Amino acid sequence: MNKYSIINTRLPRVDARAKATGAARYTDDLSMTGMLYGALLQSPVAHARIKNIDTSRAKKLPGVKDVATAQEAGAVRFGVSPARYDETIFCIDKVRYIGDEIAAVAAESLESALEAASMIDVEYEELPAVLDPFEAIREGAQVIHSDYPNNIGAEVHQEFGNVEEAFKTCDYIRTDKFVNKKQDGAFLEPQACLAVYDPDEGLTLHSSTQAPHYVQRTLAMVLGLPIGKVRVVKPYVGGGFGPKASASTLELTACLMAMRTGRPVKMTFTREQVFWHSRARHQFFHELTTGVKKDGTLVALKNTCYLDGGAYSSFGIATVYYAGSLLGAPYKLPNMKYDGYRVYTNKPANGAQRGHGGVAARAAWEQQLDVIAQELGMDPIEFRLRNIMQRGDVTCNDFNMSSLGMKECLEAVRDGSQWEKKKGKLPRGKGIGVACGFFVSGAGFPIYRSETFHSTAMVKLSEDGGTVNLYTPAAEIGQGSDTILTQIAAEALGVRYGDVKIASGDTDFGVDLGAYSSRQTLMSGHAVKQAAEEAKRQVLEVLSEQLGIQADEMDIRDGLVLFKGDGVDFSALRSNYIKEHRGWTDPPTGDRLTFVEAARMAYLARGTIVGRGAYKPGELGGKYKGAAVGTSPAYGCSAQVVEVTVDMETGQVTVDRMTDAHDCGFAINRTNVEGQMQGSLSMGLGEALFEEIKFDGKGRVANPTLGEYRIPTCLDMPNVETIIIESDEPNGPFGAKEVGEGAIMPTIPAILNAVYDATGVRISELPVTSERVFNALKAKKQQ
């Protein structure tokens, strides 16, 4: 018999049917009687002082119910990290990027709201726009936030070991620069929200968010409401990938206007507004110096990075740490130094996106490691294996790899791709490349300083015994957490998959920090498992009392009670159940006692059976400044081999094949794990080959459509061979850890390394367009 019935399977998602039939409701699908529509007025200039705002014309338009500016919204600052609150609902004295929110209107129809917003007259005194981060840090540059006169919003300086001394012992040292481009989340569902205010009940916000809990706290703080009077509910969400992980002006504005008018207010971004709001991948300028010994031993890494942050901090203070701390591992590297600077510019704010902070760094370094391997005359896989970390290893910055199937991943992609037959043996124009990466399974600390649990959960058995209600505030955003948590609850309780009914994404259910940093399988999973086990314990206790058998002599599995001993007589219990259920259509039969009967008896004996769960990580990480960022109870890891064809005439790159192995600890749902791997690779491929937010000379996003900002279509994606590695994470529920972000880490560098193998040229600026490859080939020919 299998150890498990429900987990480690390929059960279909709990929400698949609703989504396949169009029945699933997303935020913009909601409406209410009396609902108003909101529209924003956003800045048409990148940097200016606001001299005057005149709303009188807008207010007179028929159908307009509210016009709000900073005067109405107040000056309470918010943001992501309390140490860097630099946003207000509306701009107060200055606009800082094209798209910055100045005012909003609520009206009977969206058309009137939009028209009224366009009738708000704003007088600007334009300031020089600072669009380039290196211009921004120059002496005398225009200041964007007065609190940061040098335009550096956050900087990080860390050293582990002694890099300069270590370099002296190296046989080979090289320095490379690397730059990516600002990327967009490009989730298919634009942000939307619907705010409802009732003076007695308080405020309810339905929102397309990844983090209901953080939104709840921000709303309460900014709008001056007690937290208990603010409820955030998340309907189905059409993807997030990071940019939806914090509270936004859209949400705050809808709430503000709902409170002011007493009517529900709905607001939805257009696709263009999604691009303006952004909070997606930063642009990173890395300079890396790596030193090794002749035998391929990695010795030291020096990493300097400038991040183009855009106009506000968003997640940036974490991003600037991650751009340093997510290097080193998964290799044994004793010396590492990092200097990071996140710079304000007059462009849309950058934030967190899949692989937060680490993706560009990883691309830069894994390409450099490839060069080094070649210089040393070593096979790139052999070189990586020589330095690979294993279970139990701790990085120089104190990340504990409590499980790590990195070596297994690398060997799996080597064998799965037939690396040895191909590396160095492919014709010109064909290439193969490899890379590795790792990521956290949940941030070790909440974004605000607190002793809070990171996840709570509640399991309630229905009084008839037939249904298990799982209440979790965790956020299903498409990644599949509702399915994973349902499976965990069913397995831990011993019932069938279909017996569990999940309700999620509602702050009324408790605290869960949300869907970011790949945390929910591990953290919410722990809470759910604990809640289910507690409910099970109570049922077994009642059975024990009634049958006179020790609780540990029994178990529950697949909806049936298992007795370790033979000949247990439960007939009295069964007749009692049947007597209770006279006239019902489904009396229990068969020679096994069912969970339904047991749960009903437990209810009769004790009242409603409720199990509770709560999780927070134990003590993590070092004591140095910034040690919190990057710590996690567990780390997932990935290795990839990519094969490409490069057209040597045009420079056009086609990805032919990808082999990906990911260590997720233990796969709760194998189909979902593969889906996360494939989705990550697709996002990485897009970023590697063509995704790039472009700006005109005035700081306006030049390609704010899904036509001009190209993401991969199904013609761009090859089939991926997905290999699941399971390393049994001691800190994970059932041994599980992340898959949502680690899998994107190796994609870009594996492509870059394959492009080199095909062409002999190294590309150090993304995206790898045909033009860039063409020029590099031409330059090489001329040498």
Add this chain to the structure above:
Amino acid sequence: MKRLITLVVNKKACEIAVEPNRTVAQVLREDLGLLGTKIGCGMGDCGACTVLLDGRPVNSCLVLAVQVNGREIETIEGVSNGKDLHPVQKAFVEHGAIQCGFCTPGMVLSAKTLLEKNSSPSEPEIRKALSGNLCRCTGYQKIVEAVRQAAEMMKK
């Protein structure tokens, strides 16, 4: 000024008064309550709003309601007959082709049209048929596999 149009939606005749600037996507969602049609861009770029117009997939955000006067539309709500899922939907459910689900209604309709015309499409044919429908979550592989599986189911 509003114009009265008649059309057949999911096999049911209906008559609605529409403003000339309203799109089919808006009318389906706001006037007819058919919320399964999704709007991802409103500009013809993403395919989330795909519906079948006289049996052919179109981006309903680009078609004006007045243009469909007298014509027939099928939305995602018309694909399954009540309780039973269409083989394409079934395959999507079973094969992990759905993550956030925002692209799913459009994908299902594009895939269904393909399979009605071509009962054993090759992988390139499947990919070509779905190339107007963006998906940010899945990397497309399980969607393509699901379409192949649906083709098998439909042959039986």
